[in-house]
Each structure stands twice: as C-alpha cells, then as structure tokens.
Amino acid sequence: MTGDANWYEAAQVVGITNALNVAADGLGALGPIDEATAPPDVRALLDEIRAFYGGGEAPACFRLIAHDGAYAADVWEAARHAYADNRLARRFKEALAFAVSVTTRSASGASFHLAEMRRLGVGQRGVMEIVGVTQMFSSYTKIADTLQLDADMGDIAPADPTPAPGGPAR
Amino acid sequence: MPTVRLRHADEYPAAAQKLFELSRAWFNHDFAEPPAMSRVMAWDPGFGGPHGRAMKRAMGPGEFSRGEKEMVAAVVSGVNACEY
Numbered sequence: 493m494t495g496d497a498n499w500y501e502a503a504q505v506v507g508i509t510n511a512l513n514v515a516a517d518g519l520g521a522l523g524p525i526d527e528a529t530a531p532p533d534v535r536a537l538l539d540e541i542r543a544f545y546g547g548g549e550a551p552a553c554f555r556l557i558a559h560d561g562a563y564a565a566d567v568w569e570a571a572r573h574a575y576a577d578n579r580l581a582r583r584f585k586e587a588l589a590f591a592v593s594v595t596t597r598s599a600s601g602a603s604f605h606l607a608e609m610r611r612l613g614v615g616q617r618g619v620m621e622i623v624g625v626t627q628m629f630s631s632y633t634k635i636a637d638t639l640q641l642d643a644d645m646g647d648i649a650p651a652d653p654t655p656a657p658g659g660p661a662r
Numbered sequence: 663m664p665t666v667r668l669r670h671a672d673e674y675p676a677a678a679q680k681l682f683e684l685s686r687a688w689f690n691h692d693f694a695e696p697p698a699m700s701r702v703m704a705w706d707p708g709f710g711g712p713h714g715r716a717m718k719r720a721m722g723p724g725e726f727s728r729g730e731k732e733m734v735a736a737v738v739s740g741v742n743a744c745e746y
Contacts, residue, residue, distance in 0.1 A: 587730070588734060621720060621724050622726065624716070624720025625720045625731050625735050629734075629742075633742040635702060636698075637746070639666055640663065641664055642664065643745050644698050
C-alpha cells in the first residue's frame with residue numbers, strides 16, 4: 493500500500509461512496525425515475541450501470557439522480573472510474589466502500605456494498621475482517637478525540653517522491 | 663493539547679514495557695517514545711489488553727492483507743474526522 497497513487501484511489505472511493513449514499517439515503521422523497529418513460533439516453537445509462545453491477549436493478553442512488561440525465565451520467569462516469577480495477581482491486585474498493593458506509597451509518601450503502609463484496613468473492617471471514625477493522629478504529633478514533641491526542645505517527649511512512657501523473661520529476 | 667498528562671514510558675510498570683515492545687514490533691518502527699495511543703491503552707490493561715487483542719485479530723492477514731487493512735483503518739479514521 494505504499495505510493496500515493498493507492499491513496500488517491502482510496503480517497504476517490506471514499507468521496508464517491510459518500511456522495512452516492514447521500515443520494516440513496518436522503519433523496520427518497522424525490523422518487524426514482526420511471527425507466528419506462530425515461531429518455532433513451534437515461535435508459536442506456538441505467539443499462540450500463542446495471543451491467544457494471546452484474547445485472548438486476550440499477551442502484552437506487554442512480555435511479556434517484558437520473559431525473560437529470562446529464563448530471564447522472566457525469567456522476568456515473570466518476571463512480572465507474574473510482575470503483576473499477578486499477579492499482580487497487582475492485583473487490584478491495586468495495587470493502588473500503590462498505591467500511592465508509594458502516595462508519596457513516598448509511599444502512600443502504602452498507603447493505604449495497606456488502607452485497608457487492610460477496611458478489612466479487614469476499615467470504616464471511618473477509619467481511620468480518622473489514623467489520624473488525626472498522627469497529628476497532630471507530631473505537632480508537634473516539635478515544636483519541638476524547639483525550640485530544642496529538643498525531644504522533646505521521647513519520648513512520650516515507651513520502652512518495654514521484655510527480656503527479658504525466659508531470660515532470662522534481 | 664491532550665486532556666490528560668500522557669505518562670512517559672518509564673512511568674509505566676514492567677508489564678506495560680512488554681506492551682510497548684509489542685507495539686514497536688507491530689509498527690516495525692523504533693519510536694523515541696511509544697505512540698500516545700499505546701500509552702493510553704497501557705494505562706488500564708483490563709481494557710487495553712482485550713481491545714488490543716481484538717485489534718490485532720482484526721488487522722492480521724486473512725482474506726485481506728495487513729496493508730489493505732491499514733488502508734481501511736486510515737479511511738475509517740478519516741471519515742470519523744480523527745487527526746490522530
């Protein structure tokens with residue numbers, strides 16, 4: 493897990509997961525788009541999303557924001573990029589998304605990403621490993637906050653000297 | 663500034679010194695002073711002991727690697743807005 497590129501990918505997963513959970517958990521009153529009467533480009537978008545997630549119904553967060561097709565397409569492009577296999581495997585990214593969803597008390601996100609972890613081959617042991625890490629570090633962080641501890645472990649990992657993608661070396 | 667006065671390692675009993683050694687081995691880093699969280703957890707072994715064991719069980723390699731789990735831990739800490 494050394495190298496900043498891994499951490500940029502993780503941050504993308506954290507950010508977009510939170511964004512999708514906000515929609516799924518908070519936009520119920522808006523109601524999902526009616527696919528039968530949706531414009532062709534929105535139906536094609538939802539088909540693409542369904543395919544990425546192995547069929548079934550497109551996740552609620554996308555059906556809720558698909559009332560604005562162009563906006564939903566941009567969000568989906570970012571989400572697909574964030575969750576796709578890259579330096580971090582999609583299976584692990586779903587574990588990160590599950591941890592984020594549990595930590596932020598997003599029941600819909602936790603349920604969705606738990607199902608995705610299992611679909612991508614994570615067993616019960618692996619699920620409980622992520623539950624354990626999430627729970628224990630939810631404890632450590634609150635202990636640290638309560639006692640207002642100063643960060644003192646920031647120097648145990650070396651800085652990554654590589655430039656931004658495509659940029660010149662320093 | 664911490665709510666409590668964090669004791670230096672040499673203010674702890676011998677049993678805690680062993681925990682500090684384990685902490686050094688766990689992080690594979692030669693700290694000048696054990697991390698603040700290690701010293702907090704060593705304050706009350708009745709809590710810190712089982713809490714630390716649960717953490718090590720969760721963080722050990724399994725379906726996910728130790729490195730992957732460290733990233734999950736960092737993400738959970740970040741989402742909790744914890745700077746420590």
